Every structure is written in C-alpha cells, then in structure tokens.
Amino acid sequence: MLLLADTRAACEGLVSERALRRLAIEDVPAELQDVWRRLAGDADAWAATLAIPDTPAGPERSLIAIEHAAGSQFGALQAALRAGAWLPERVACLALAGTAFRGQRGRTWEALRGNLHLSLLAALGRPAASVQTALTALPAVAAARAIERVTRGRVRPGIKWVNDLLLAGRKVGGVLSATHVQADQATHVLVGIGLNVERAPELPRDPRAPRPGSLRELAGSDAPSLPSLTLALLAELDRALEQVRSGGGAELVEAYRRRSLVVGRRVAIWPVNDDAGAQEPVLEGRVRSLRRDLGLIIEGHPEPVHGGRLTFSDAVNAVEHDAPEDG
Numbered sequence: 001m002l003l004l005a006d007t008r009a010a011c012e013g014l015v016s017e018r019a020l021r022r023l024a025i026e027d028v029p030a031e032l033q034d035v036w037r038r039l040a041g042d043a044d045a046w047a048a049t050l051a052i053p054d055t056p057a058g059p060e061r062s063l064i065a066i067e068h069a070a071g072s073q074f075g076a077l078q079a080a081l082r083a084g085a086w087l088p089e090r091v092a093c094l095a096l097a098g099t100a101f102r103g104q105r106g107r108t109w110e111a112l113r114g115n116l117h118l119s120l121l122a123a124l125g126r127p128a129a130s131v132q133t134a135l136t137a138l139p140a141v142a143a144a145r146a147i148e149r150v151t152r153g154r155v156r157p158g159i160k161w162v163n164d165l166l167l168a169g170r171k172v173g174g175v176l177s178a179t180h181v182q183a184d185q186a187t188h189v190l191v192g193i194g195l196n197v198e199r200a201p202e203l204p205r206d207p208r209a210p211r212p213g214s215l216r217e218l219a220g221s222d223a224p225s226l227p228s229l230t231l232a233l234l235a236e237l238d239r240a241l242e243q244v245r246s247g248g249g250a251e252l253v254e255a256y257r258r259r260s261l262v263v264g265r266r267v268a269i270w271p272v273n274d275d276a277g278a279q280e281p282v283l284e285g286r287v288r289s290l291r292r293d294l295g296l297i298i299e300g301h302p303e304p305v306h307g308g309r310l311t312f313s314d315a316v317n318a319v320e321h322d323a324p325e326d327g
C-alpha cells in the first residue's frame with residue numbers, strides 16, 4: 001500500500017522515518033492527484049510503502065494521512081465521487097485530528113488526536129440490490145473485527161443498531177456508509193469509521209444516548225494502540241470488501257447480527273432528525289429479532305423497522321455479549 005502524508009508526524013507509528021521520501025505535489029501519482037489536492041491542498045507529500053499483513057489480493061491500495069484535516073474526509077471523497085473525479089480503485093484517508101467533521105445525522109464534531117478517524121472509498125461493480133444490506137453492515141463489522149483482532153479477542157465491542165459500537169454500555173465508535181449507484185449497479189462504496197481509542201469526546205449529555213467512552217478507559221492495558229488498530233482496520237476492510245465482491249456479503253450480515261446488542265432489549269425508535277427530543281417516539285417495545293435485511297422485529301408491531309434512531313428504554317445496561325468468532 002502506498003502511504004502519502006502531509007507531514008512526517010502523520011506517519012508516526014505506521015512506518016520508520018528512514019523509509020520516508022519527500023514528493024513534490026507534481027510527483028504524486030496521477031490517479032491520486034485530485035484526491036490529494038482535495039485533502040492536503042498544495043502540500044508536498046511524505047511517501048512510503050506500507051505493509052498491511054493478512055490482506056487478500058485486490059486492486060492497488062493507497063492511504064492518505066493528514067495531520068490536521070480542515071473538514072470531513074468522508075465529505076471530500078463523496079464530493080470527488082459525485083464530481084466524476086479520476087479516483088483510484090481503493091483509497092483510504094486518515095485524519096489524526098480535525099474540525100468540521102459530520103456524523104450520521106449531519107451533526108458537526110471534532111476529530112480528537114489519539115483517536116481513529118478513517119474514510120475509505122472502494123470500487124465495487126455489483127448489483128446494488130444484492131449488496132446494499134451487506135454494505136450497511138460492512139463498516140461496523142470491520143471495526144469490531146479490527147478491535148478483536150488487535151486485542152486477540154480480549155476486547156469485543158457489540159453493535160447498537162444501526163451504526164454505533166458499544167463496550168460496557170459506552171459508545172466507543174460510530175460508522176456511516178454511502179453507496180454510489182448507476183444503472184442499478186453499486187459502482188463504489190464509501191465508509192467512514194470513528195473510534196475513540198485514547199479519548200472520549202466531551203459532548204452535551206443526551207439522556208437517550210449511550211455515554212461516550214474510549215478503548216483506553218474501558219479496556220485498560222488491553223486497549224490497542226492507534227497505529228496497530230489502523231493497520232488491523234485496513235486489513236479488515238479489505239477482507240469485508242472481498243466478501244462483498246465475491247459473494248454479496250452474506251457473511252457480513254451474519255457477523256453483524258451476531259454482534260447485535262438490541263435483541264431482547266426494550267427500545268424506543270425516534271425520528272432520525274429528532275436531536276432535540278421534541279417529538280414522541282415512533283414506537284416502543286422489546287426487540288424480538290433482527291432480520292437478515294437488518295430490519296427490527298418489535299413486539300406488538302407487525303411491520304419490521306428499517307429506519308430511525310434507536311435508544312434503549314429499559315433499565316439494563318447495554319453490556320455486550322462475547323461475539324462468537326467468525327471466519
């Protein structure tokens with residue numbers, strides 16, 4: 001994998017300084033020029049070859065690491081995709097810190113140094129209808145697998161529907177995904193993953209949402225380092241993408257369902273845009289099951305739930321189960 005960074009510090013822990021070489025912006029590979037300028041402006045690049053262990057064969061890979069991102073890398077990649085920019089088959093972007101990032105419901109947040117903030121764009125070329133559920137599951141499963149991999153199974157987060165990772169009832173990560181579709185074909189998938197490795201963000205208290213936590217706080221000496229978790233996450237994203245390309249990704253959906261924290265819990269489903277808590281929940285009840293299309297079956301409600309913001313409404317802490325191994 002080609003690593004491009006806008007500073008030496010952005011490469012810390014990923015490669016040795018002796019392996020770095022300086023590239024003028026005009027020497028950045030042509031297929032990365034547009035993305036590089038969108039993320040790093042006119043900065044020169046520090047380049048190195050980055051080894052990602054245990055990854056399947058696939059298209060050429062690149063990782064762009066930015067010391068301080070001026071805005072959402074997910075948004076920048078999405079804009080490049082929509083503009084028809086010349087993009088590589090697969091490119092990942094890592095922000096060590098940054099401002100004006102946006103989450104699943106469009107809320108702004110700050111990327112804190114020491115945490116993991118990664119976006120990835122990959123070409124697919126699969127019928128959209130056959131892979132959409134797997135692509136929804138992909139970033140959460142890849143992030144959970146990466147934490148499990150680097151901690152050798154000692155730390156096992158669960159998934160709170162649809163896109164939060166919880167550990168001991170605290171939110172340690174969030175994910176989002178977007179699919180680019182042309183003529184019923186999913187041409188590209190874009191995922192964003194944020195994991196609280198060293199620090200939990202300071203957020204206004206929301207009684208309906210899990211409190212934020214960090215892997216360092218909750219897992220102690222078992223918590224992964226940022227470089228090791230970054231490499232593990234890149235490997236797991238490669239693995240998950242290969243599962244989608246080769247067979248549609250049914251394994252990802254099952255892995256998501258095994259890690260679900262909502263089955264058996266009493267929950268409330270709120271409108272997605274109800275951040276102020278002004279509206280009543282759409283429905284409440286105990287989750288009986290999670291379908292293979294990731295729809296929730298809730299007691300007393302005949303139709304599956306496919307959208308909304310889920311909160312736990314019972315008194316039990318959301319302490320996750322041990323997720324079984326998946327191959």
